[in-house]
Amino acid sequence: MTIQEASKRYNIPLDVLREYESWGLCGAVKKVMGAWQYDEEDIQRLSTIMTLHDIGFTNDEVERYMRLLLEEKDSGPERLGMLKQHRDSTLDEIHFKQKQLDRLDYLRYKIQKAAETSQEE
Numbered sequence: 527m528t529i530q531e532a533s534k535r536y537n538i539p540l541d542v543l544r545e546y547e548s549w550g551l552c553g554a555v556k557k558v559m560g561a562w563q564y565d566e567e568d569i570q571r572l573s574t575i576m577t578l579h580d581i582g583f584t585n586d587e588v589e590r591y592m593r594l595l596l597e598e599k600d601s602g603p604e605r606l607g608m609l610k611q612h613r614d615s616t617l618d619e620i621h622f623k624q625k626q627l628d629r630l631d632y633l634r635y636k637i638q639k640a641a642e643t644s645q646e647e
Contacts (some may be wrong), residue, residue: 527563527564527565528562528563529544529547529562530542531564532564532568532569532572536569536573537617538572538576542572542575542576542579543572544559545585546571546572546575547562549592549593550591561590571592571596574592575588576597578591578592579602581612582612582615582616583608583612584586587608590608591605
């Protein structure tokens with residue numbers, strides 16, 4: 527499957543595919559008549575890349591993760607560490623947002639309570 531076909535079929539932006547190719551991690555990707563050809567293994571790798579992007583990995587972090595995955599035998603602990611770091615960061619963001627929601631709800635409560643009190647008078 528060509529880069530355009532892979533992009534369209536799996537909804538992967540062309541710039542992500544080109545970035546993937548530039549890392550030299552394409553494995554079985556072959557150049558046929560000037561066009562890259564992707565196999566199912568490449569699509570699985572690209573799915574991992576898209577997931578990493580979706581969870582907030584930078585391009586450099588994605589490349590590092592994928593190099594560890596594909597080139598290092600016992601990279602599981604290091605990759606888990608990368609995932610843990612992003613998970614912890616995401617949890618921090620969630621907790622911060624929850625505090626914001628709590629404060630917003632408190633302000634809304636105060637306004638509603640004041641409105642109820644003024645209606646009773």
